[in-house]
Amino acid sequence: MDIGGRQIPTGPIPCQYCGKELFGRTDKKFCNDTCRNRYHARSTKRRQWGEPPYVGKITRQLQRNRRLLQNAIPYTSETAIVTRNQLAEQGFDFRFYTNILETKKGTYHYSYEYGWLQIEPNKVLVVRTNIYDDFTFAS
Ligand SMILES: [Zn+2]
Numbered sequence: 001m002d003i004g005g006r007q008i009p010t011g012p013i014p015c016q017y018c019g020k021e022l023f024g025r026t027d028k029k030f031c032n033d034t035c036r037n038r039y040h041a042r043s044t045k046r047r048q049w050g051e052p053p054y055v056g057k058i059t060r061q062l063q064r065n066r067r068l069l070q071n072a073i074p075y076t077s078e079t080a081i082v083t084r085n086q087l088a089e090q091g092f093d094f095r096f097y098t099n100i101l102e103t104k105k106g107t108y109h110y111s112y113e114y115g116w117l118q119i120e121p122n123k124v125l126v127v128r129t130n131i132y133d134d135f136t137f138a139s
Contacts, residue, residue: 013026013028013029015029015030015031015035016029016030016035016039017030017031017035017036017038017039017042018031018035058096061093061096062096062097062098062111062112063111064091064092064093065092065093065096065097065111065114066111066112066113066114068087068090068091068092069087069092069111069114069115069116069126070114070128072086072087072126073114073126073128078127078128079125079126079127079128080125080126081119081123081124081125081126082123082124082126083122083123083124084122084123084124085122087116087124094109096111097109097110097111097115098110098111098112101115101129103117105117106118106119108127110129112132113128113129113130113131113132114126114127114128114129115127115128115129
């Protein structure tokens with residue numbers, strides 16, 4: 001039912017926090033400010049506790065990227081040149097990296113200590129950095 005542009009509920013509306021029946025204005029959602037504040041505090045906590053599923057997926061993708069770059073470099077070498085397709089076919093995802101380094105040669109994209117630099121349209125140089133060896137991390 002619609003009277004004067006305002007929705008009239010067909011039955012009693014419960015408070016969204018405590019579930020008690022609401023009286024008065026039809027657009028009320030809570031009994032009072034206490035219920036309103038508790039409701040918002042609870043939903044904020046839920047957001048902080050429950051990580052969305054892509055957080056874990058991105059972490060795993062970064063670790064996979066790192067492993068694929070690591071595997072691309074032969075034991076006898078410091079660097080390697082591979083095609084983007086070779087990496088992509090193994091499950092490398094170029095969208096994700098932990099940090100970048102801008103140089104005159106171009107932008108290195110790192111997954112942890114392993115990185116790649118675009119050198120030709122389909123070729124990348126794979127490198128390893130040791131800058132993290134001496135890093136101090138917030139514990
Ligand atoms: Zn209430």
